[in-house]
Amino acid sequence: MKQRTIKTALAATAVLGLAFAGMASAEPVDDTLVIDGVEIVTKAAGAAHLDGALPEAMSGWHFRDTETRAMQADDFDNPGMIYVDRGLDLWNAVDGTEGKSCASCHEGPEAMAGLRAVTPRVDEKTGKVMNIESYVNDCRTTRMGAEAWGDKAVELTDMLALISFQSRGELMNVAIDGAAAPFYEKGKEIYYTRFGQLELSCASCHEDNYGNYIRSDHLSQGQTNGFPVYRLKDAKLTTPQGRFVGCVRDTRAETFKIGSDEFNALELYVASRGNGLAVEGVSVRN
Amino acid sequence: MANDVKPRVKVPKSAKAGEAVVLKTLISHPMESGQRKNSKGEVIPRSIINRFTCDFNGKNVIDVAMDPAISTNPYFEFEAMVNEAGEFKFTWYDDDGSVYEDSKSIEIA
Numbered sequence: 500m501k502q503r504t505i506k507t508a509l510a511a512t513a514v515l516g517l518a519f520a521g522m523a524s525a526e527p528v529d530d531t532l533v534i535d536g537v538e539i540v541t542k543a544a545g546a547a548h549l550d551g552a553l554p555e556a557m558s559g560w561h562f563r564d565t566e567t568r569a570m571q572a573d574d575f576d577n578p579g580m581i582y583v584d585r586g587l588d589l590w591n592a593v594d595g596t597e598g599k600s601c602a603s604c605h606e607g608p609e610a611m612a613g614l615r616a617v618t619p620r621v622d623e624k625t626g627k628v629m630n631i632e633s634y635v636n637d638c639r640t641t642r643m644g645a646e647a648w649g650d651k652a653v654e655l656t657d658m659l660a661l662i663s664f665q666s667r668g669e670l671m672n673v674a675i676d677g678a679a680a681p682f683y684e685k686g687k688e689i690y691y692t693r694f695g696q697l698e699l700s701c702a703s704c705h706e707d708n709y710g711n712y713i714r715s716d717h718l719s720q721g722q723t724n725g726f727p728v729y730r731l732k733d734a735k736l737t738t739p740q741g742r743f744v745g746c747v748r749d750t751r752a753e754t755f756k757i758g759s760d761e762f763n764a765l766e767l768y769v770a771s772r773g774n775g776l777a778v779e780g781v782s783v784r785n
Numbered sequence: 786m787a788n789d790v791k792p793r794v795k796v797p798k799s800a801k802a803g804e805a806v807v808l809k810t811l812i813s814h815p816m817e818s819g820q821r822k823n824s825k826g827e828v829i830p831r832s833i834i835n836r837f838t839c840d841f842n843g844k845n846v847i848d849v850a851m852d853p854a855i856s857t858n859p860y861f862e863f864e865a866m867v868n869e870a871g872e873f874k875f876t877w878y879d880d881d882g883s884v885y886e887d888s889k890s891i892e893i894a
Contacts, residue, residue: 575795578858581813585789734857 527561527710527719532779534572539668543775548675552706556776559719559728562710563784567731571783579660579729579781582736586661589654595645601658604642608661615666615778619767621678628682628763631662632738650757656736659727660781667780671724673770686768689761695750701769721746722773723766725782732785739766790814794875796889805864808839812877812885818853834859834885836878842871867891 532539541558545551560568570576590601590608605611619630629637635658636647648655675683690701704713705721712718727736737745740757743765747754755761795809812834819831833853839846846865865873870893877885 575793575809575811576860578811578860581791581811581858584791585813 527557528563528565528568530561530568532558532560532568532572534574534667534780537668539779540670540775540777541779543670543773546772546774549772552702553720553772556722556773557709557720558722558773558776558779558782559725559784560779560782562717562719567783567785571779577729577781577783578734579727579736579783582657582660582727582729583664583781585653586657586659586664589657590661595639595643597642597644599643601638608665611662612665613669615663616669616671617673619763619770620674621682623678626678628679628760628767630739630763630766631659632740633758633763635659635662651741653735656727656738659738660736663727663778664780666778668777671770671773671776671778673767673774675767675771679767682764682767683771685761686764686766689765690768693750694747695752697750699750701746701765720772721769722776723770724773724776725779725784728782728784730784736781739769790879790883790885792875792877792885792887794873794887794889796873796891799892799894800867802868802893803866805866806891807862807864808873809860809862810837810839810875810887811858811860813858814877814879816853816855816857816859820853832880834877834879837861838876838878839863839865840874840876841865841867842869846873867893869893 532541541560543556545553545556560571570578574580587608593600593603601608614634615631618634619628621627622629627633632650632655635655639645640647648658673679693700693703701721704718709718709720723739723742726739726742728742729735730737738757740762743762744754744757755765790813792812793810797806800806814834815832816834817829817832819828819833821829823829831853833851833855835851837847837849837851837859839848847861847863849861851859870891872888872890874888875886879885
């Protein structure tokens with residue numbers, strides 16, 4: 500009996516040792532993101548409205564490999580910058596029955612500086628949650644007389660890249676009070692609801708287990724400040740809601756649709772969890 | 786011609802004579818391998834950039850043969866010894882016969 504106890508104790512020590520080693524290497528990397536000599540804020544105190552659910556907000560950049568982080572630190576190496584260039588071509592391209600381009604009204608894309616940091620937001624006139632994608636398509640249909648771009652159209656992600664890039668370095672400051680309050684509550688409810696056969700909520704991975712591994716994947720906090728992201732495995736840009744579809748699908752659930760009320764509310768809520776982190780323009784992730 | 790092909794290069798503005806400088810090149814291109822099928826099951830024809838060259842003042846620096854396994858938006862980073870001021874000329878050759886060019890000059894500091 501005594502022998503058995505010792506064996507168990509040894510096994511327990513071994514398991515503990517392994518777990519400890521695993522956890523040590525799984526910590527988010529302590530590093531500073533500097534692009535063209537400008538430091539980008541990738542860590543911030545957790546937003547007060549979260550009541551300590553996140554002691555510190557951290558960009559997903561801290562959870563990626565050395566090579567991936569380096570790729571984002573140089574605009575030439577960042578494959579996402581290709582899409583910013585393409586977005587600029589689209590910005591100046593006339594489309595639709597009104598014979599207008601984005602530039603006809605807004606002049607340079609610099610006019611959009613700051614927008615990425617405060618969206619999604621509730622539109623004062625319509626009372627709907629608007630992100631950059633919905634603003635772009637609204638402009639196309641109501642002012643340009645052009646057709647809306649599809650949810651997964653490359654043109655839409657190109658334009659999102661261009662507009663997000665104008666706000667690089669600005670701190671996320673998504674409003675959650677006033678008209679946004681009901682959407683915030685709805686998004687919060689979805690965030691903490693378990694979906695799918697695997698019964699996982701957003702919080703199961705991105706609040707309770709960030710920094711740990713889920714199989715080979717290093718779980719981040721699921722912050723959206725870096726979006727659109729260039730995902731190396733897809734070799735293309737992904738939008739926040741495109742990412743939500745992937746996440747919900749991975750719980751083996753039927754997903755909400757891009758642009759649905761549910762995902763709009765969730766995007767607003769998730770963005771508010773990263774208030775204080777800088778917009779990264781176009782980020783690089785695995 | 787493949788859509789949205791845009792070459793980009795990064796060359797330092799100046800270098801010391803005899804210095805090896807780092808050159809970075811990137812070209813946006815889908816690099817369709819010819820192995821994939823569309824939703825109807827038809828093979829999507831191969832369309833890649835099959836050769837990339839870099840010359841400095843007419844003298845070849847690098848000449849790369851490219852094959853279908855190379856991923857979209859091919860990126861090359863390499864070094865070149867600079868002994869004199871001059872111009873780097875970069876050329877990409879597409880399967881469809883298109884040739885994309887870019888050039889950058891460098892001074893001796």
